[in-house]
Amino acid sequence: MGESTLPPPPEQRKRPPARDRYFDLLRAIALFRVVLYHLTGWAWLPVVFPSMGVMFALAGNLMARSLKRPPLQVVRSRLRRLLPPLWLLGAIGVTGMVLQGWSPNDDGHPGWWWIHLGFWILPLSDPPYAEGLPGIHGILGEGWGGELAGPLWYIRAYLWYVLLSPFLLKALRALPWTTILAPIALSAAFEFGYLNLPGERIPSALTDFSTFGACWILGMAHQEGVLKRLPRYVVPSLAPGVAGLGLWYALTHGFKQGHDLDDIPFAQSLWSFATVLLLLHVSPSWTEWPRWLRPFDRLVTLLNSRAVTIYLWHNICILIAATLWDQLWQFDVMYLHFSWLLESSWPVLAITWMFIGSCIVWFGWVEDIAAKRKPRIWPDGSVPKSRKSRPRARRA
Structure with a gap:
């Protein structure tokens, strides 16, 4: 008999391409670093690993790969995957802000207030949010509206990159x-100072494009084979110099705790560009996970499957975790004997990831609906028991 035409078993069908595994690892590290940075504010973290540049580069690589299809079809597909998770966040967040007293009169321009709410639907600019909300005592800290809207600059920038x-x-x-x-x-x-634009919305969008646009285009260039046409010694020779220039500029322009690379866009653009260039240059071809990474396979798969959900909700999870942890200061035994623990960020980080896990369960299914997949509660790549027990068809 000829070769069997039966499809491969599920675990083989779901296995990503070798290079995608490296990219999935980078995206997972980037997400973890974003959460850690937004919790601790350590200025050195974006230097160790410039998460936003890496995430934009990976998205640019995927976009270039997809553009083998008609552009309009690809753009529509990207928007369909990106926007529904934002709509769910907006539906919950805007409703909560309104219930706490946020109204059109807050900005003094009721008509514009309603129009600006449209940016929660199509974030071509920053969606509006309420500042100074009272929160919920002991559970949700004050000013939670700003924390909710904090990550949305990434969605806005991502949208513009997709359109362009x-x-x-x-x-x-x-x-x-x-x-x-x-x-x-x-x-x-x-x-x-060679270019100055009036207003806030357009300069803000252009600043994001100028800061991370080279990373997005580098991802596209990697997919198009542009980097492969360079001699192997070029990237390792030039990238450290560009990174050093970016770091020098940051150090000479007030780089410190509370004033890091995010506040120095030019330094950020150079450092992120150089780091992404090196990471794409390395880009190992893994036919399977290296032995030391195999235990992290399911975690990396989960983080990649719910990357948008994690990014959108992590700030609120941090705020809730920190608010709950701070309640322990009210207990004398904790205050007198364990103040060192109460001041530590690591317990808050653990609690934050517990809440992020709950957000994956409660809200992550929207990413599946957006991608036209069957909703999954915990998409870590594991094969359901019913499938494991199902016997395989023999070769003819």
């Missing part, structure tokens, strides 16, 4: 390195 990607890809194919370096040149123009 068909044009960026054409430019990349025509003028590769001019296109890659153009965002850094734009960042320099902002930094050194």
Whole structure:
């Protein structure tokens, strides 16, 4: 008999391509670093691993791979995957802010208030939110509206990158390195005063593009094979110099706790560009997970399957975890004997990830609906027992 035409077993069908495993690992590390940074505020964390640059580069790589299909179809697919999780966050968050007294009169322009709410539906600019909300005593800290809206700049920037990607890809194919370096040149123009724009919304969007646009385009360039055409010694020779320039600029412009790379966009653009360039240059071809990474397979799969949900909800999870942990100061035994523990960030980090896990369960299914998949509660790649026990068909 000829070779069997039966499909491979489920565990083989779900196995991602070798290079995707490396990218999945980078995305998982980036997510964990984002949560840790937003909890601790340690200025050195974005230097050790520039998560946002890495995440934009991985998204750009995926976008370039998808653009083998018609651009309009790809853009529509990306938006469909991105927006429903935001809509769920907005439905819950905006409702909560309104119930706590947020109203059109808060900004003095009721008509504009209603129009700006549309950015919760299509975030071409920053959605509005209430500042100074009282919170819920002992559970949710004050000013939670700002924490809720904090991560939305990433969604806005991601949306613009998606919309611009068909044009960026054409430019990349025509003028590769001019296109890659153009965002850094734009960042320099902002930094050194050669370009000044009025208002807040447009300059804010352009600043994000200039800071991380080179990373997004680098991801596209990697997919297009642009980086492979360079001699192997070029990237290891040049990237450390670019990174050093970015770090030097940060150190000479007030880099410290509370004033890190996020507050120095030009330094951020250089450091993120150089780091992403090195990570893409390494890009190992793993036919399977290295032995030391195999225990993390399911965790990495889960983080990648729910990346949008984790990013959107992690700030609120941090705020709730910190508020609950602070209640322990009210107990004399904790205050007198365990103040060192109450001041530590690590217990709050553990509680934060517990709440993030609950958000994955309660809200993560929206990502499956958006991707037109069957909703899953805990998509860590494990095979259900019913499938494991099902006998495989023999070869003919």
